[in-house]
Amino acid sequence: MTEPIVMYKDVHKSFGDVSVLRGIDLDIKPGEKVAVIGPSGSGKTTIIRMLMTLEQPTSGSIIVDGKNLWQMEKGGQLVPANEKHLREVRGDIGMVFQHFNLFPHMTILENCMTAPVQVKKEDKATAKKHSIEMLEKVGLGDKLDNYPSQLSGGQKQRVAMARALVMRPKIMLFDEVTSALDPELVGEVLEVIRDIAKEGEMAMVLVTHEMDFALDVADRVLFLDNGVIAEQGPPSQVLEHSENERLQSFLHRFRK
Amino acid sequence: MDAIVEVFPVLVKGVEITIKVLLASIVLGYLMAFIAGFCRLSNNIILRKITGFYVEVFRGTSLIVQLFWLYYALPILFGIEIGSDFWAGVLAISLNYGAYMSEIVRSSILSVAKGQTEAATALNMSRFQRMRLVIFPQAVRMMLPEFGNYLILMLKSTSLVSLIGMTDILYYGDILRSSDLSQAPTVYLLVLVFYFIIALPLIWLTKKMESASKKGVASQ
Numbered sequence: 424m425t426e427p428i429v430m431y432k433d434v435h436k437s438f439g440d441v442s443v444l445r446g447i448d449l450d451i452k453p454g455e456k457v458a459v460i461g462p463s464g465s466g467k468t469t470i471i472r473m474l475m476t477l478e479q480p481t482s483g484s485i486i487v488d489g490k491n492l493w494q495m496e497k498g499g500q501l502v503p504a505n506e507k508h509l510r511e512v513r514g515d516i517g518m519v520f521q522h523f524n525l526f527p528h529m530t531i532l533e534n535c536m537t538a539p540v541q542v543k544k545e546d547k548a549t550a551k552k553h554s555i556e557m558l559e560k561v562g563l564g565d566k567l568d569n570y571p572s573q574l575s576g577g578q579k580q581r582v583a584m585a586r587a588l589v590m591r592p593k594i595m596l597f598d599e600v601t602s603a604l605d606p607e608l609v610g611e612v613l614e615v616i617r618d619i620a621k622e623g624e625m626a627m628v629l630v631t632h633e634m635d636f637a638l639d640v641a642d643r644v645l646f647l648d649n650g651v652i653a654e655q656g657p658p659s660q661v662l663e664h665s666e667n668e669r670l671q672s673f674l675h676r677f678r679k
Numbered sequence: 680m681d682a683i684v685e686v687f688p689v690l691v692k693g694v695e696i697t698i699k700v701l702l703a704s705i706v707l708g709y710l711m712a713f714i715a716g717f718c719r720l721s722n723n724i725i726l727r728k729i730t731g732f733y734v735e736v737f738r739g740t741s742l743i744v745q746l747f748w749l750y751y752a753l754p755i756l757f758g759i760e761i762g763s764d765f766w767a768g769v770l771a772i773s774l775n776y777g778a779y780m781s782e783i784v785r786s787s788i789l790s791v792a793k794g795q796t797e798a799a800t801a802l803n804m805s806r807f808q809r810m811r812l813v814i815f816p817q818a819v820r821m822m823l824p825e826f827g828n829y830l831i832l833m834l835k836s837t838s839l840v841s842l843i844g845m846t847d848i849l850y851y852g853d854i855l856r857s858s859d860l861s862q863a864p865t866v867y868l869l870v871l872v873f874y875f876i877i878a879l880p881l882i883w884l885t886k887k888m889e890s891a892s893k894k895g896v897a898s899q
């Protein structure tokens with residue numbers, strides 16, 4: 424048994440009085456592809472945002488590669504993590520957002536190579552070489568000097584993926600990365616994710632509404648409902664043979 | 680025509696002071712704007728409160744009164760000597776405009792989309808890197824057009840330093856007028872022209888800043 428790369432242990436999250444997640448326990452193995460599905464507002468985004476350190480859990484703990492993400496030891500006691508600790512632990516995690524969040528004042532190439540140079544202290548030439556390779560891989564080798572505003576939505580999202588990938592994360596998070604795209608652009612983005620997934624070594628958590636895609640790419644599907652993981656298992660089982668009524672009615676809405 | 684020939688060289692003597700006060704105020708004013716703007720965004724509540732107080736006081740009272748405070752009242756009340764009328768004038772203008780412009784700095788930084796900070800965090804940038812590489816460059820583009828407008832306002836305000844006896848353009852204009860009231864129209868017409876000519880490069884710069892700000896931040 425390999426050690427999980429990520430462990431959620433009884434993680435709760437409330438926004439004010441609203442309790443969104445009520446006890447998430449989840450292990451993700453290195454290289455595992457996990458699809459997260461569930462109704463709107465069920466907390467899918469919140470789950471991965473806590474792992475990216477964009478949202479702090481109300482209670483419980485998240486362990487990344489053996490290290491406690493939101494707590495650190497100080498004088499023999501566990502205290503809330505500071506910025507430095509968060510930076511140490513989240514270095515292996517990358518994320519792609521629904522709305523791309525490219526840096527509009529930087530060219531495509533700069534979008535990709537800034538973090539390797541500034542954060543990982545790679546030398547410029549190496550970072551540039553890797554960034555170009557990655558951009559070529561996502562099919563944008565001819566757009567290096569363009570600005571994000573000059574790209575289509577699908578192209579922007581592919582840049583966002585290249586930008587995250589050049590940091591060589593061990594875990595990649597995808598938050599409905601195709602849902603802000605025109606339907607005809609969804610395919611090109613899913614294609615890239617499939618390619619990345621095939622390479623295998625990186626764990627992936629995909630929040631998605633694309634059921635066929637989840638069926639195809641994921642090793643495991645989680646159905647999130649009412650703040651808990653209501654159902655999980657291999658894609659074919661969860662998506663096609665589940666007895667869970669809420670899951671069935673949820674899936675029903677996607678299969679017209 | 681004779682009158683113009685007579686008035687012109689006198690007013691020219693004031694140009695140097697006007698421009699010196701202007702340039703020093705611009706540099707200090709922007710500096711103040713950034714310092715105060717960042718302080719108001721700081722995590723330190725004391726720093727935030729102090730700068731908040733400074734901004735409200737300087738925005739809520741008139742520049743002339745601030746000038747007189749710095750020049751006349753402070754030395755007597757607290758024994759604080761600014762040292763010269765030049766620095767009293769420059770300080771008053773830059774503290775006053777710094778207060779206004781700090782609001783621009785603050786609101787521009789706050790108006791950079793939250794997703795930008797999040798994307799930078801996801802790339803494991805530190806707080807400082809996020810500000811330096813991602814937030815600030817975008818915020819500056821938003822500040823530029825407004826900063827340009829304040830350049831021209833600052834130029835206009837420099838004329839107040841004549842009230843503490845500094846020999847700027849307006850000061851010489853007043854001297855000419857008081858020695859010969861009939862010259863007043865010519866004098867003040869020329870004063871207007873002088874200020875307008877000095878304003879021209881500032882107007883040009885403002886336009887430049889506006890177009891620069893439109894580049895590279897087109898919405899995603």
Ligand SMILES: Nc1ncnc2c1ncn2[C@@H]1O[C@H](COP(=O)(O)OP(=O)(O)OP(=O)(O)O)[C@@H](O)[C@H]1O
Pocket residue numbers: 438443461462463464465466467468469470
């Ligand atoms: N910053 C926030 N402040 C307050 N409430 C929030 C915040 N973020 C999320 N929520 C609430 O938490 C709940 C879960 O949100 P979340 O975005 O995780 O859902 P989701 O499953 O991703 O939904 P969707 O499919 O619509 O993206 C929602 O009810 C949302 O309104």
Ligand SMILES: [Mg+2]
Pocket residue numbers: 467468469598599
């Ligand atoms: Mg969501």
